[in-house]
Amino acid sequence: MTGRTVAIIDYGSGNLHSALKAFERAAREAGLDDTRIVLTADPEVVVAADRIVLPGVGAYADCRAGLDAVPGMVEAMTGAVKEKGTPFLGICVGMQLLASRGLEYAQTPGLGWIPGDVGPIRPSDPALKVPHMGWNTLRAARPHALFEGIPTGEHGLHAYFVHSFALTPERPADTVMLADYGGPVTAAVARENVAGMQFHPEKSQQLGLALIANFLRWRP
Amino acid sequence: MLKTRIIPCLDVKDGRVVKGVRFEGLRDAGDPVEAAKAYDAAGADELCFLDITASREARGTLLDVVSRTAEACFMPLTVGGGVRAVEDVRALLLAGADKVAINTSAVKDPDLVARAAEKFGAQCIVVAIDAKRVSALGEAARWEIFTHGGRDPTGIDAIAFARLVAEKGAGELLVTSMDRDGTRSGYDLALTRAISDAVGVPVIASGGVGGLDDLVAGVAQGGASAVLAASIFHFGQATIGEAKAHMAAAGLAMRLDASAEPRP
Numbered sequence: 001m002t003g004r005t006v007a008i009i010d011y012g013s014g015n016l017h018s019a020l021k022a023f024e025r026a027a028r029e030a031g032l033d034d035t036r037i038v039l040t041a042d043p044e045v046v047v048a049a050d051r052i053v054l055p056g057v058g059a060y061a062d063c064r065a066g067l068d069a070v071p072g073m074v075e076a077m078t079g080a081v082k083e084k085g086t087p088f089l090g091i092c093v094g095m096q097l098l099a100s101r102g103l104e105y106a107q108t109p110g111l112g113w114i115p116g117d118v119g120p121i122r123p124s125d126p127a128l129k130v131p132h133m134g135w136n137t138l139r140a141a142r143p144h145a146l147f148e149g150i151p152t153g154e155h156g157l158h159a160y161f162v163h164s165f166a167l168t169p170e171r172p173a174d175t176v177m178l179a180d181y182g183g184p185v186t187a188a189v190a191r192e193n194v195a196g197m198q199f200h201p202e203k204s205q206q207l208g209l210a211l212i213a214n215f216l217r218w219r220p
Numbered sequence: 221m222l223k224t225r226i227i228p229c230l231d232v233k234d235g236r237v238v239k240g241v242r243f244e245g246l247r248d249a250g251d252p253v254e255a256a257k258a259y260d261a262a263g264a265d266e267l268c269f270l271d272i273t274a275s276r277e278a279r280g281t282l283l284d285v286v287s288r289t290a291e292a293c294f295m296p297l298t299v300g301g302g303v304r305a306v307e308d309v310r311a312l313l314l315a316g317a318d319k320v321a322i323n324t325s326a327v328k329d330p331d332l333v334a335r336a337a338e339k340f341g342a343q344c345i346v347v348a349i350d351a352k353r354v355s356a357l358g359e360a361a362r363w364e365i366f367t368h369g370g371r372d373p374t375g376i377d378a379i380a381f382a383r384l385v386a387e388k389g390a391g392e393l394l395v396t397s398m399d400r401d402g403t404r405s406g407y408d409l410a411l412t413r414a415i416s417d418a419v420g421v422p423v424i425a426s427g428g429v430g431g432l433d434d435l436v437a438g439v440a441q442g443g444a445s446a447v448l449a450a451s452i453f454h455f456g457q458a459t460i461g462e463a464k465a466h467m468a469a470a471g472l473a474m475r476l477d478a479s480a481e482p483r484p
Contacts, residue, residue, distance in 0.1 A: 017316050018290045059341045105338060129422040129445055131343045131391045135223045135265055135475040158475045160296055162343045181222055203296050
């Protein structure tokens with residue numbers, strides 16, 4: 001009774017193969033042998049999928065334009081998520097696209113599923129460098145099924161971040177995980193069947209594989 | 221808390237690791253993918269490939285190496301060498317690189333950095349700065365950008381260039397001292413510090429590591445966010461785990477959770 005097809009949306013954003021390989025490995029290690037991971041630019045495959053992943057590497061406006069350039073994709077994602085209740089995971093810019101709008105280079109509308117803006121990170125300590133780049137620990141804002149069994153906190157596992165902009169949700173309850181970098185930086189958001197990670201689960205080794213396995217079993 | 225990164229760097233030529241990597245149990249010391257897997261398992265925080273292949277025709281070989289590495293490793297990968305255009309950046313990112321380093325072409329055309337950052341985001345654009353000290357003893361320290369492996373002077377001040385490319389959108393600077401590279405006498409800490417103080421983006425210290433104390437100094441004195449080294453790791457003088465333990469003992473925040481993870 002596990003989710004059988006996971007659609008990773010291919011819209012010209014970089015590094016899809018690492019996401020594919022990480023999901024395949026997580027599925028294998030979690031014993032979810034009946035789970036098929038597909039890279040797809042086909043809206044019909046996305047509508048039919050049991051789970052949807054929206055990766056994203058690049059500038060916000062460019063990623064949004066790339067997504068809009070695939071005919072019917074935004075409608076397919078929206079239909080699956082809002083009407084079918086398909087579990088959805090956005091990664092990095094794919095998470096930021098869940099916001100109302102992005103403010104990188106230009107103001108760009110997002111999907112608006114997690115209301116809030118994506119703005120520049122401004123650490124309170126001027127010695128801290130931007131981008132926020134490298135391995136950081138996570139701090140739980142609230143418990144969430146996607147982080148079940150994953151040690152967080154100062155002595156917990158690390159997640160790999162590489163970003164200059166971050167999503168600040170309008171509703172505090174949408175924030176699941178924070179990273180500390182001269183103040184709190186949103187690391188994970190979730191609302192109903194929609195979740196997003198600012199860090200890269202596909203690059204975050206133990207933490208990443210555990211999180212992906214949790215997503216593959218997630219029943220929101 | 222964000223941790224200091226340790227980045228082993230492999231020089232790759234025609235799809236092979238230059239001089240090889242001497243690890244126990246490595247079937248093929250010259251295969252970059254094998255070496256990458258070993259560093260992934262050892263808990264390296266990132267990996268860097270610098271391609272020194274002379275010919276343009278061999279570009280496909282590099283892309284193949286990057287793609288096979290990205291499929292086998294879940295660690296962040298930076299790839300540099302021969303990046304001349306936005307299309308080169310795109311090809312490397314699509315092959316599976318997480319970040320792309322631009323070197324000579326950023327010196328010739330700093331706007332390439334801006335074009336690439338606008339397209340792919342500043343976070344994946346690294347500018348590799350090769351600098352040599354040009355001030356005489358007793359003078360205020362001054363460094364100049366050199367290209368082509370440190371052979372060709374450009375007359376460009378390294379600090380001013382670092383500021384320029386950071387403004388253009390570089391998300392990180394890989395600062396190599398061409399005076400120290402290969403000498404095992406330690407990073408040029410004054411250079412690392414001067415650039416780190418001049419820019420708001422992370423700086424990777426590179427060139428000259430002879431021992432683990434050099435890694436500590438690169439962060440503590442040089443102000444680097446990450447330390448890059450090649451031969452001390454490739455030739456087994458130190459493991460990634462030993463380097464992390466040494467740096468942690470010196471008071472630096474290190475990521476210690478991944479080193480023991482078995483790999484299937």
